[in-house]
Amino acid sequence: MRILELSLWVVTCLGFIFKSLEWTGALLLLLFGLGSLSVFYFLLSWAFFSKIGFRKIFKKETYSDVQVIQLVGKFFMGWGLSTLAIGILFWIMEWPGGKINLIAGFAEVGLGLMIALIYFFIKKHPINWRLLSRGIGLFLLGIATLSFYPGLSGQNFDYYSDPNYLDALENYEANPSLENQHKLYIAEMYARGDTLEAQEYFIQFKEEIE
Numbered sequence: 001m002r003i004l005e006l007s008l009w010v011v012t013c014l015g016f017i018f019k020s021l022e023w024t025g026a027l028l029l030l031l032f033g034l035g036s037l038s039v040f041y042f043l044l045s046w047a048f049f050s051k052i053g054f055r056k057i058f059k060k061e062t063y064s065d066v067q068v069i070q071l072v073g074k075f076f077m078g079w080g081l082s083t084l085a086i087g088i089l090f091w092i093m094e095w096p097g098g099k100i101n102l103i104a105g106f107a108e109v110g111l112g113l114m115i116a117l118i119y120f121f122i123k124k125h126p127i128n129w130r131l132l133s134r135g136i137g138l139f140l141l142g143i144a145t146l147s148f149y150p151g152l153s154g155q156n157f158d159y160y161s162d163p164n165y166l167d168a169l170e171n172y173e174a175n176p177s178l179e180n181q182h183k184l185y186i187a188e189m190y191a192r193g194d195t196l197e198a199q200e201y202f203i204q205f206k207e208e209i210e
């Protein structure tokens with residue numbers, strides 16, 4: 001289970017590296033990495049943070065020394081990590097719902113980390129370093145995402161003054177064909193600064209017309 005999670009983190013990190021370098025395939029890597037991490041934490045966090053392997057999940061004796069409240073707390077933390085991962089993905093993809101998922105994820109993960117630290121300092125409860133490291137790591141990744149990727153709220157909507165966009169718009173208005181519509185959309189993405197997305201869309205469009 002740990003190898004699976006590590007593999008998904010590697011894919012996610014590669015996605016961010018590809019996106020920063022504007023390489024093709026970045027969005028696909030991020031979609032698979034962050035999307036899979038979200039599903040992983042939502043479904044298996046209670047077992048992963050309890051260090052219960054796949055083979056022991058359905059064995060009754062596995063839970064003989066495990067308290068229900070601990071499983072509930074770990075599931076809550078996993079839910080927060082899942083929400084935060086999907087929020088980061090939606091924010092980067094500029095899909096609706098990114099902001100609300102980020103806010104909910106920050107709140108859930110932040111609350112979970114605060115409770116864990118309170119238990120450690122007041123009740124001297126041992127810290128679950130696996131849970132703490134994932135919580136802090138994804139929390140910082142969310143902050144970095146907001147800092148480096150403006151999302152929908154930070155888009156530049158002054159592209160209507162870009163000469164290439166104006167030419168594409170004029171051609172589309174004169175001949176509203178599907179081809180000119182695609183060209184207008186590509187010009188709009190370039191004018192907004194979405195170079196990587198424009199290149200990927202252009203490749204897809206070129207394959208369709210050929």
